[in-house]
Amino acid sequence: MEYVIETENLTKIYGKGKEAVKALDNVSLKVPKGSVCGLLGHNGAGKTTLISVLVGLTLPTSGSGKVLGYDIIKESINIRKRVGLLPEGFGFYDDMSALENLIYLGQLDGFSLKDAISKAKETLDKVGLSNEMNKKVAAFSRGMKQRLGVAQALLKDPELLILDEPTVGIDPYGAKGFRELITSLSKEGITTMISTHLLHEVGMICDYAIILKRGKLLSYGDLKEMVQKVIDKIGLTYEISIKGNIMDLMEKMKNIEGVRKIYIEDNKLIINISPNKRENILQFLREGGIILEYFNERTIGWEEIFMEIHGSV
Amino acid sequence: MSNPTLIISKKELRDHLTSKKFIIIVALLILFYLALNSFSRTTIARYGFQTRLLRQLSSGLVSNISFIAPILGIALAYDALAGEREKGSLKLLLSRPIYRENVVNGKILGGFIAISIAMIITTIVGSVSAIVIWGAAPVFEDLSRLIVFILLSILFTMCYYSLSLFFSSISNKSSRSAIISISIWIFFTIVLPMISSLIAFSILGPPPSLPGPPTNATTPGQIQISEEYRNYIRKANEISSSINAWSINYHFTTVSNRLFQTITMGPSGQQQTREISILDALSSSAINIFIMIFFTALFIILSYISFTRKEER
Numbered sequence: 001m002e003y004v005i006e007t008e009n010l011t012k013i014y015g016k017g018k019e020a021v022k023a024l025d026n027v028s029l030k031v032p033k034g035s036v037c038g039l040l041g042h043n044g045a046g047k048t049t050l051i052s053v054l055v056g057l058t059l060p061t062s063g064s065g066k067v068l069g070y071d072i073i074k075e076s077i078n079i080r081k082r083v084g085l086l087p088e089g090f091g092f093y094d095d096m097s098a099l100e101n102l103i104y105l106g107q108l109d110g111f112s113l114k115d116a117i118s119k120a121k122e123t124l125d126k127v128g129l130s131n132e133m134n135k136k137v138a139a140f141s142r143g144m145k146q147r148l149g150v151a152q153a154l155l156k157d158p159e160l161l162i163l164d165e166p167t168v169g170i171d172p173y174g175a176k177g178f179r180e181l182i183t184s185l186s187k188e189g190i191t192t193m194i195s196t197h198l199l200h201e202v203g204m205i206c207d208y209a210i211i212l213k214r215g216k217l218l219s220y221g222d223l224k225e226m227v228q229k230v231i232d233k234i235g236l237t238y239e240i241s242i243k244g245n246i247m248d249l250m251e252k253m254k255n256i257e258g259v260r261k262i263y264i265e266d267n268k269l270i271i272n273i274s275p276n277k278r279e280n281i282l283q284f285l286r287e288g289g290i291i292l293e294y295f296n297e298r299t300i301g302w303e304e305i306f307m308e309i310h311g312s313v
Numbered sequence: 314m315s316n317p318t319l320i321i322s323k324k325e326l327r328d329h330l331t332s333k334k335f336i337i338i339v340a341l342l343i344l345f346y347l348a349l350n351s352f353s354r355t356t357i358a359r360y361g362f363q364t365r366l367l368r369q370l371s372s373g374l375v376s377n378i379s380f381i382a383p384i385l386g387i388a389l390a391y392d393a394l395a396g397e398r399e400k401g402s403l404k405l406l407l408s409r410p411i412y413r414e415n416v417v418n419g420k421i422l423g424g425f426i427a428i429s430i431a432m433i434i435t436t437i438v439g440s441v442s443a444i445v446i447w448g449a450a451p452v453f454e455d456l457s458r459l460i461v462f463i464l465l466s467i468l469f470t471m472c473y474y475s476l477s478l479f480f481s482s483i484s485n486k487s488s489r490s491a492i493i494s495i496s497i498w499i500f501f502t503i504v505l506p507m508i509s510s511l512i513a514f515s516i517l518g519p520p521p522s523l524p525g526p527p528t529n530a531t532t533p534g535q536i537q538i539s540e541e542y543r544n545y546i547r548k549a550n551e552i553s554s555s556i557n558a559w560s561i562n563y564h565f566t567t568v569s570n571r572l573f574q575t576i577t578m579g580p581s582g583q584q585q586t587r588e589i590s591i592l593d594a595l596s597s598s599a600i601n602i603f604i605m606i607f608f609t610a611l612f613i614i615l616s617y618i619s620f621t622r623k624e625e626r
Contacts, residue, residue: 014624057407058624077410083406085578091401107320108409 007065038202041212084153143174199302321419329427346439369504386473475612509556568598
């Protein structure tokens with residue numbers, strides 16, 4: 001497998017002495033090419049620091065890393081030539097139009113004025129802002145600014161797109177549109193890394209995940225595999241209610257193979273079972289001729305999965 | 314044009330030339346010249362003073378520039394880096410494949426050109442208005458002195474620009490950088506000259522009393538100043554100058570006054586007043602010019618160091 005990001009014992013300490021803060025603590029990870037990778041963690045987990053170190057905005061205190069095959073310390077210019085970055089808390093020049101902003105940034109990306117103009121128009125069209133290109137950025141909504149932020153990151157046709165908290169502060173409709181945009185970009189084959197603390201976003205967009213906690217790497221890898229491991233660990237939970245005696249049913253069901261936990265809550269029978277034994281419950285209910293009033297398989301939320309990996313904070 | 318420094322400087326220059334603060338300060342300088350020239354016209358008409366351009370203009374030029382030029386330097390630099398940091402646009406700039414030095418160089422180049430334009434325009438308008446308003450007769454010598462004065466004014470303004478740029482490079486808020494820079498300007502322009510006089514008089518004690526008019530005075534009201542009094546004033550000036558030498562304004566005023574200074578030569582009764590040659594004026598003020606260059610270079614270097622080492626989180 002080809003990797004676009006590889007780090008080895010990456011450590012970053014801000015400050016000195018008693019005020020020193022370890023923002024990254026021996027982080028070693030890999031991100032495969034073509035993936036949509038979610039960078040997860042609470043505030044202060046080290047997500048932004050990791051991004052800053054990867055694109056050469058901040059030097060690591062120790063450790064090493066490569067992005068697109070370039071050394072993060074010695075070849076950061078080459079990295080920034082190929083990586084489109086949407087930084088957290090970015091801002092545009094409000095007194096300039098969207099087009100002027102992109103032309104300026106495009107020229108700094110190395111385009112001639114003529115190419116910067118055509119590239120700016122092309123990316124504005126891609127993010128759905130072509131009708132607003134001559135409007136001053138000051139008049140843009142938060143969602144439009146985020147789209148413009150993605151446009152500036154796409155100017156250089158990046159091989160890797162890194163988005164730091166891209167949906168913070170935008171309304172649900174804006175966030176939905178934003179997710180659609182990212183999905184369409186990933187279909188174009190651009191490897192994307194999205195830093196977020198909104199877990200449902202990761203589930204909707206990403207196929208790969210990195211989880212950080214207080215600068216330490218908790219887990220990274222294929223998101224489906226990660227989720228499956230958690231489900232295997234916490235099991236599936238069913239909620240059942242019947243017309244008859246629920247206590248009798250509980251007595252009968254607690255001996256089913258694979259049942260881990262069984263109890264009554266609000267007149268409902270709650271059964272937790274190993275995922276690979278779920279058929280046993282369904283078979284018991286079918287063969288026992290039990291008439292159900294209510295039957296539900298609890299969905300495992302992203303928060304639950306995340307908390308399971310992350311632990312309590 | 315693909316040089317990042319030139320791209321940034323071009324934007325910086327355009328921002329300066331179209332900014333309200335730049336236009337207001339340049340307008341203030343021009344208004345000051347117009348007021349000075351109107352006043353000169355009145356005094357010429359009343360007392361028949363010589364209409365030599367430089368003689369009438371010089372004192373106004375020096376005081377005008379030494380007071381207002383620092384404001385221009387501070388106004389152009391206080392938010393140069395801190396403002397970008399505050400808006401979040403610095404993050405977008407630094408995510409391009411450019412070096413941090415390009416950002417500082419672009420800012421300095423743009424600021425330098427804007428300052429040069431301001432100084433050239435105001436001096437030309439001031440001189441032309443003098444010719445138009447009170448019929449000053451410019452000679453070639455005046456032109457060359459004015460050119461040297463413009464260069465000195467640019468250097469002096471750059472002193473405050475570099476000072477303010479340094480505070481902008483270390484501050485996260487442009488308001489903080491502005492307050493510190495303005496405080497230094499007030500200290501150099503108003504507080505230090507007052508303190509220096511106070512210190513001189515407190516060291517030397519009260520001045521010897523001035524004698525009354527001599528009985529053989531040829532002119533009514535003429536006062537014979539004693540040698541003791543002259544020595545007292547000379548010593549007070551020396552102490553005051555040595556304290557004022559800590560202010561960059563002092564060095565600009567010294568070299569500028571020397572540029573426009575006249576000396577009186579010849580035996581009593583046949584004395585002739587003539588200007589000191591430009592070369593003599595400059596060579597006798599070499600130390601002052603050196604200090605202004607050193608001051609500018611020092612703060613530019615400090616700005617480089619602090620900006621390139623500051624971690625943008």
